[in-house]
Amino acid sequence: MDQLSALRALRRVVELGSFTAAGAALGVSHSIISRQIGQLESQLGAQLLNRTTRRFALTAAGQEYYLASRDILDALDAADRAVAQHQAQPSGSLRINAPMAFGALELAAWLPHFTRQYPHIHLDLVCNDRIVDLIDDGFDVALRLARGLPDSTLVARQLASSRTLAVASPAYLARHGHPATPEELLQHNCLRYTLADKPDAWSFTDAAGATHKVAVRGSLQANTSVALREAAVGGMGIASVAAFIVCDALRSGHLVEVLPGYTMRPRSLYALYPQSRQLSPKVRVFVDFAVQHYQERHWD
Structure with missing residues (x-):
C-alpha cells in the first residue's frame, strides 16, 4: 500500500465530503479511493470512517488520525515548495577548493562579481596546494x-589555459648569465614546484618542434608557486611557474622571462564537481559564471 497516497485520499474525502469528489480531485475513480482508505484502516487496525449508503462520518480515531495526517501532508507540501524555490533561485553554502596562488590572484578578482549576481549563495573558499577528495x-x-x-x-x-614560463630576476641573471638553451639550466639554481608531476624534470619545445628535457636541480623546492615567485624576485634562482602568477612581476621588471625562444607545456584550469543527475543550482551557476568569465578575457 502507498500510505502517502492513502493519506491524501483520506484528506480529500473528509474535506470534499464524498468519495466521488475526492477521486475526481486526485484523478482516480471513487472505488480506488475507497480501497485505499480500506487498506489504511486494515493496516492501522482501526476504523476511520463510519459509512452509510448516503454519508460518512469520522470516528474518534479517524478524527485524530485525520488531523495528524493533515499536518504531515502540509509539512511535505511546504518542503516541496522550499525545494522548488531553491531550484529557481540558487542559494545556500557553496564550498570551493582552489590552489593557493589561484585563489589569491584570480578568484579574489572575480568572486565579488559572482556574489553580486547571486547574493543568496554563501561562499566557503578553502585554498591549498594539495589534491583534495571532493566527496x-x-x-x-x-x-x-x-x-x-x-x-x-x-x-x-x-x-x-595558462602558459608556463621560466623566470628569474635581472639581478640573478646579471650574476650568473642568461641561459641560451634549456641544457644550460644545468649550470643554474632552479627553483622547483614539489607538487608538479616531475618537479626535477623541465621540458621545453623549440621553434622547430623539438623537445628538450632537462633534469634540473637547485637549493629550493616548495609546494606553493607564490613562494617560488618571491624567491625568484629575490634573486635566488630560476623558477618555472604559471604565467598568471608572475605577470605583474614581469610587467614591473622584477622578473624577466628566461629562454623566450622556447615554450613549456601550459597548464589548464578545470572546474571539477561530482556527477549527479540533478546538478545543484549553486554549482551549476558557479561553473557557468567561470566559463563565461574566461571566455570574455584572455588569461595571462
Missing part, C-alpha cells in the same frame, strides 16, 4: 591547474 572533504566544486587529470568519476570542465 570526503565535503567540497561542492574544485578549481585545479594541471597539465592533465587522472581518470576520475568527477566531471571535469576546462575553463582556460
